[in-house]
Amino acid sequence: MNSFIEVDYSQKWKSTERIPGDIFLLSRDKTEGRIVCTLSDGLGSGVKANVLANLTASMGQKFTTSKMDIIKSAQIIMKTLPICKERKISYSTFTIVDINSNGKAGIIEYDNPGFILVRDNKIVQTDFTVIPLENRFPGRKEKLKHTELELKSEDRLIFFSDGVSQSGMGTAAFPLGWRRPDIENFILQQISQKRNISASELSKKIVGRALLNDIQKAKDDITCAAIYVRKPRKLLLLSGPPIDPDNDIHLVNNFVKFQGHKVICGGTTAQIISKGIDENIITNLKERDVDIPPSSEMEGADLVTEGILTLSKTADMLENKESWSTMKPNAVKKLITLFMNSDEVHFIIGTKINEAHQDPSIPVEIGLRRTIVNRIKKILEEKYLKKTTLEYL
Amino acid sequence: MKKETGTGKIDVTICTGTTCYVMGASDLLTLEETLPEKILNRVNITGTTCLNLCKNKEDKPPFVMVNEKIISKANLESVKKAIQQELSGEKNANAE
Numbered sequence: 001m002n003s004f005i006e007v008d009y010s011q012k013w014k015s016t017e018r019i020p021g022d023i024f025l026l027s028r029d030k031t032e033g034r035i036v037c038t039l040s041d042g043l044g045s046g047v048k049a050n051v052l053a054n055l056t057a058s059m060g061q062k063f064t065t066s067k068m069d070i071i072k073s074a075q076i077i078m079k080t081l082p083i084c085k086e087r088k089i090s091y092s093t094f095t096i097v098d099i100n101s102n103g104k105a106g107i108i109e110y111d112n113p114g115f116i117l118v119r120d121n122k123i124v125q126t127d128f129t130v131i132p133l134e135n136r137f138p139g140r141k142e143k144l145k146h147t148e149l150e151l152k153s154e155d156r157l158i159f160f161s162d163g164v165s166q167s168g169m170g171t172a173a174f175p176l177g178w179r180r181p182d183i184e185n186f187i188l189q190q191i192s193q194k195r196n197i198s199a200s201e202l203s204k205k206i207v208g209r210a211l212l213n214d215i216q217k218a219k220d221d222i223t224c225a226a227i228y229v230r231k232p233r234k235l236l237l238l239s240g241p242p243i244d245p246d247n248d249i250h251l252v253n254n255f256v257k258f259q260g261h262k263v264i265c266g267g268t269t270a271q272i273i274s275k276g277i278d279e280n281i282i283t284n285l286k287e288r289d290v291d292i293p294p295s296s297e298m299e300g301a302d303l304v305t306e307g308i309l310t311l312s313k314t315a316d317m318l319e320n321k322e323s324w325s326t327m328k329p330n331a332v333k334k335l336i337t338l339f340m341n342s343d344e345v346h347f348i349i350g351t352k353i354n355e356a357h358q359d360p361s362i363p364v365e366i367g368l369r370r371t372i373v374n375r376i377k378k379i380l381e382e383k384y385l386k387k388t389t390l391e392y393l
Numbered sequence: 394m395k396k397e398t399g400t401g402k403i404d405v406t407i408c409t410g411t412t413c414y415v416m417g418a419s420d421l422l423t424l425e426e427t428l429p430e431k432i433l434n435r436v437n438i439t440g441t442t443c444l445n446l447c448k449n450k451e452d453k454p455p456f457v458m459v460n461e462k463i464i465s466k467a468n469l470e471s472v473k474k475a476i477q478q479e480l481s482g483e484k485n486a487n488a489e
Contacts, residue, residue: 267410267443283440293414356412356447
């Protein structure tokens with residue numbers, strides 16, 4: 001399957017709590033291209049629910065990624081989980097999704113609201129098998145739901161905690177909560193309004209709507225996860241002039257041919273491209289920042305920035321996920337936004353050393369381009385689960 | 394995105410490349426705010442990603458071009474001075 005599988009989730013905590021009682025975990029195996037994610041809802045809310053949901057989700061995640069059969073892992077979790085003495089129900093519910101690189105998905109559900117599959121802008125009902133569990137409570141039959149699916153390009157899989165489906169419960173508008181047909185319609189509506197809405201945005205919209213149903217005060221933890229199988233969004237980043245000027249033309253050709261977003265980080269590099277494609281560069285002089293030179297614009301490129309200072313600051317900011325969201329719109333924020341909106345990043349790094357950077361009278365340390373780019377590459381892969389490739393010219 | 398040329402104004406080009414930026418070009422970006430309106434109307438201030446001057450060992454960054462003239466180790470004062478010179482040069486030319 002030549003698609004990228006985007007997974008993200010959104011969450012609001014019960015308004016009276018300071019930690020969530022729902023836990024979502026995600027892992028991606030880079031070599032195998034396998035994705036495992038678990039959503040667990042701990043009984044009640046607050047610390048107890050958080051601990052239990054964490055316990056459940058971590059077990060689900062560990063067992064499933066350890067190549068143990070998905071059904072077997074779910075059974076072990078069920079055996080391990082304590083049972084609430086008063087309510088005689090299990091301490092947490094869960095959904096585990098396991099997707100391999102061919103798009104084959106296995107889904108195990110225990111008492112969470114059932115997942116929703118959207119294909120060709122329609123809700124698709126899927127067959128599932130019921131796996132009965134050992135009788136732990138007299139008169140109550142517990143079961144797991146197991147679904148096997150072949151995910152196709154443009155498919156979406158959405159699953160959530162009951163904080164979503166029970167949102168608004170008791171209000172005049174939603175006496176019985178946000179019912180499934182209404183959630184399904186809401187999802188279809190979002191997709192019809194924005195055909196390529198990301199998993200991240202869709203999950204945010206669903207949680208936002210559930211919170212609105214609760215009149216902006218979540219009555220329970222509200223968590224929604226979304227999976228979107230789509231064409232990978234690609235980004236090309238050029239930085240640094242080639243060591244051999246004869247390769248400048250190669251750089252220009254790569255730039256022109258590339259299908260996706262294009263960024264140039266570096267003044268000389270930008271000039272090589274500008275000359276090669278005969279377009280002028282306009283610098284945004286209104287962008288003022290002591291550490292970050294202004295970005296520029298050029299027809300054919302999505303962003304043009306200075307090189308090493310911008311890349312160094314970008315690496316620092318990427319390491320700290322929160323700090324850039326509040327940054328004013330400068331070159332670094334623009335670059336990070338492009339990274340975040342891409343699934344695959346290809347770096348072409350020119351290895352010519354700028355001798356002016358070696359001048360000892362320069363007041364700040366100017367790092368080595370290769371080191372900084374490798375640092376960004378590593379953060380993008382490990383922290384943001386992006387695919388990256390790198391070539392030197 | 395073609396650059397406008399022939400505006401009849403004095404072109405002031407500030408280099409915002411790495412070396413120039415750390416050597417003081419970030420200050421030079423405030424040029425527009427420090428020029429009196431009378432002069433501001435007669436200059437065209439732009440930035441450039443690199444003037445390719447830092448490779449010359451003799452000159453020191455940051456670099457600014459005022460029309461054809463290269464100003465090395467530029468600061469707000471030296472750039473303003475160069476603009477004044479260009480303006481008076483124009484006057485002289487007109488007078489001739």
